[in-house]
Amino acid sequence: MEGRQAFFLKEKPVMALVTLRQNRQEMYGSIVSKKIDTTYAHTIKILAEMEDENLIRSEKKGRKNVLELTEEGKKCADKLVDLMESLDDKR
Numbered sequence: 001m002e003g004r005q006a007f008f009l010k011e012k013p014v015m016a017l018v019t020l021r022q023n024r025q026e027m028y029g030s031i032v033s034k035k036i037d038t039t040y041a042h043t044i045k046i047l048a049e050m051e052d053e054n055l056i057r058s059e060k061k062g063r064k065n066v067l068e069l070t071e072e073g074k075k076c077a078d079k080l081v082d083l084m085e086s087l088d089d090k091r
Contacts, residue, residue, distance in 0.1 A: 007049060012038050014080055016046050020056065020069050021077035027067045 007013055015036040020027055023035075033043035047067065050056045055073035058065040069077060 012036055012042065013046050013050070016043065017050065017055065017069075017073065017077045018080055018084070020067060021074060021081065026061075028064045029067070032067065 016032050019032055019035045023031075025031075029043050029047055030040060032047065033040045036043065038046075047056065047058070050073070051058060054070055055076060056067055056069055058067050060066075
């Protein structure tokens with residue numbers, strides 16, 4: 001397994017995408033970093049990859065970049081949430 005599939009089967013990218021989907025407030029890299037319990041630098045790398053894949057977009061507001069899921073990102077996050085819930089139901 002290579003590339004995109006391998007990236008999105010890792011815990012932190014999945015958690016970042018789901019975090020962006022489930023939170024209704026404005027999201028920034030620092031907030032995502034805290035919520036997924038990883039370094040800010042690692043989070044920024046994850047978010048850059050997601051932006052390259054057209055799953056998120058960022059908009060500069062003052063000193064911060066506000067993160068937003070694209071339609072493709074929402075679909076992907078919804079599928080991951082469904083999978084996680086399905087796996088939890090089996091316990």
